[in-house]
Amino acid sequence: MHLFDFINHLPKGTLLTWLAISFVLDLITGIGKSVLNGVARTSTGYRKTIAKFLQYFGAIGVSIIMGNTLSDNPAFAAARETISFMNDGLLVFIIYIELTSVCENLIEASPESPFAKYFIVYLHRVLTFTFKNNPVKQIVEENEKQAA
Numbered sequence: 001m002h003l004f005d006f007i008n009h010l011p012k013g014t015l016l017t018w019l020a021i022s023f024v025l026d027l028i029t030g031i032g033k034s035v036l037n038g039v040a041r042t043s044t045g046y047r048k049t050i051a052k053f054l055q056y057f058g059a060i061g062v063s064i065i066m067g068n069t070l071s072d073n074p075a076f077a078a079a080r081e082t083i084s085f086m087n088d089g090l091l092v093f094i095i096y097i098e099l100t101s102v103c104e105n106l107i108e109a110s111p112e113s114p115f116a117k118y119f120i121v122y123l124h125r126v127l128t129f130t131f132k133n134n135p136v137k138q139i140v141e142e143n144e145k146q147a148a
Contacts, residue, residue, distance in 0.1 A: 029105035
């Protein structure tokens with residue numbers, strides 16, 4: 001296998017760029033939330049960030065390895081497209097997680113600000129599918145009440 005074969009199976013550069021941007025935004029908004037709420041920034045929070053980065057990097061690495069492994073075997077020609085789609089889906093899902101976290105950080109940093117009240121809260125609801133009178137949310141709440 002040549003170096004160029006490996007490069008062909010890397011995730012799309014655009015998605016990797018958006019992943020990096022969302023990861024840095026989450027870190028910045030998390031630090032900002034701590035500053036605005038008067039919470040001390042300790043090494044524990046930074047260690048969590050490193051652990052999260054390593055988990056993401058590991059998942060992306062496994063998807064790249066799967067793509068490279070399947071590309072060498074002609075019997076898996078049809079699976080290559082599926083793996084490529086799954087790799088892109090993984091990156092989109094991680095970006096989704098990070099953007100949801102950014103919204104949560106912005107809401108917690110300043111819950112009374114007009115920007116948070118009228119924009120970020122609604123964006124967070126869309127991202128987490130927690131619309132008013134959401135039937136799934138109501139079922140979950142009923143199950144939690146019955147379990148208690």
